Amino acid sequence: MGQAQTAQALSPLLAVCDVSVVFGGIVALNGVSFDMQQGQILGLIGPNGAGKTTLFNCLSRLYQPSKGDIRMEGASILKRPPHRIAEIGIGRTFQNVALFSNLSVFDNVRIGAHARTRSDIVSDALRLPGIRRNEVALNARVQEILNYLELEDVAHTIVSGLPFGTQKRVELARALAAEPKILLLDEPAGGLNHEEVYALGDLIRRIRNDRSVTVLLVEHHMGLVMSIADHVVALNFGRKLAEGTPAAVQSDPDVIKAYLGSKDQ
Ligand code: ATP
Secondary structure: OOHHHHHHHHOOOEEEEEEEEEEOOEEEEEEEEEEEOOOOEEEEEOOOOOOHHHHHHHHOOOOOOOEEEEEEOOEEOOOOOHHHOHHHOEEEOOOOOOOOOOOEHHHHHHHHHHOOOOOOHHHHHHOOHHHHHHHHHHHHHHHHHHHHOOOHHHOOOEHHHOOHHHHHHHHHHHHHHOOOOEEEEEOOOOOOOHHHHHHHHHHHHHHHHHHOOEEEEEOOOHHHHHHHOOEEEEEEOOEEEEEEOHHHHHOOHHHHHHHHOOOOO
16 A cells, blocks of 8 residues: 555544633533544444533534534544534534425425525526436435335425334435535434334444445444444533543443443433
């Protein structure tokens, strides 16, 4: 392997560099750093109030760090507003599902796919030939994702009529339709039953393997994190407590102490 290749192989897809977030007097994150490598499933864990959501919101650009930087493929993302992170390959799902509940599954996923297209309102309205070609390609992409996530039977169903577990899959489909390099999943197991959590774990792994998507998973369901993550970062009181393989983090004395002292156990 040449020097350039070695450097490329080692440079992270996403780098969280010394990130701090202060709300009024509360330090929600305190100098947190870690890297995400291409193709990794990274689990972000920690007891209630540890700072997981705050970090997630920095990555999805809803919060601005008070200090530090977040770099995607070497370039800072901190000047980017939330609606422009899909363009650089960051996709996300929401803890409580944030779909257009009165639209069909197909249309919701199509909106996700639009996040990555370069068409503008004027060209769309004039239905220029290039735009029509884009539309055909876009619809085909949506259909492929619906098939992939076994949602084809409900493609034309209005989202609000679907069970919560299916809505979560639609949200995943919408995020995937923008062809993200990194998928940020905010407590995807929340509200799911045992079988659904198991199936979700399988699905996340399949998405990573089949579609080369790197995954950051914020999750309270320790069984899910430990069974699918390649790498785990544990936070407590806004600081990084430990990071490493699931087995190493699970047996880390500081992590055990943090969880024993929290309401999570
Ligand atoms: P949980 O598992 O309970 O969701 P968490 O690990 O996601 O917790 P955060 O929600 O990031 O933790 O909270 C970290 C700290 O920052 C907490 O002390 C919390 O009260 C505080 N905090 C979070 N968001 C805000 C906000 N918008 N304004 C003020 N304080 C906040």
